Amino acid sequence: MSAATTDLVRIEGVHKYFGDHHVLSGIDMTVKEGEVAVLIGPSGSGKSTLLRCINHLESISAGRIRVNGELIGYREKDGRLHELHLKDVARQRRNIGMVFQRFNLFGHKTALENIIEAPVQVRGLEKVPAKRRAQELLDRVGLAHRASYYPAQLSGGQQQRVAIARALAMDPELMLFDEPTSALDPELVGDVLDVMKDLAKSGMTMIVVTHEIGFAREVGDTLTFMDGGIVVESGNPRELIANPQQERTKSFFSKVL
């Protein structure tokens, strides 16, 4: 939501096949630093796949994805892409936080232990500062008083907020959200969206796949409508929702609004 200048994410001509299935058919998209880009579209349109390509959880079949100028998942030599070693992919992923529909917290660890896991294990941070930071992050997501709770003792919305804190603990420069509220009971959705709004206000660059039109309208700097593996239309969320230009977008919004 802050004044956006530089492109933090550049996606150019990205294709993805699963076998013969052409799931992404030439995606171009940029996200500026500090922007919130919302992705919307019918089931199977390729939104999750695109997110997963951005942190190289999926390889791409063609194209380029750059985050902060760095090619993700590959190095380029003589115009050809060569997949990076896992340790280099892991280094890139440390800068990209991802929050999934299912939070996948470690059930045998407390909220705080879940959050310090990666900073301690992956980054080698000492436990004391890691715990201090985790406590700050729990405070930020409104769960300061739940540090010693186990996931099973938390609601779905609280678990998702812990998952957001866990992603933030690695100090990512980009956060990816894949339908973060879709698995939640309706009354728990608001708290998670509020945390995401605060994060947006703090200047975090975010790409959010969601069906929450209100969030898209209120928090999104851009809204991108995908269908059948292509970007059909993209623009200012309010304008796009109020006045879609393409038939496919019109038809989609007429069903979800």
Ligand SMILES: Nc1ncnc2c1ncn2[C@@H]1O[C@H](COP(=O)(O)OP(=O)(O)OP(=O)(O)O)[C@@H](O)[C@H]1O
């Ligand atoms: N690992 C995989 N192997 C084979 N096909 C896959 C794989 N992952 C996704 N697909 C297919 O790719 C297409 C796009 O899926 P994707 O999950 O990206 O869509 P989506 O827009 O996020 O949908 P939804 O809103 O339902 O999550 C679907 O047809 C899906 O079946």
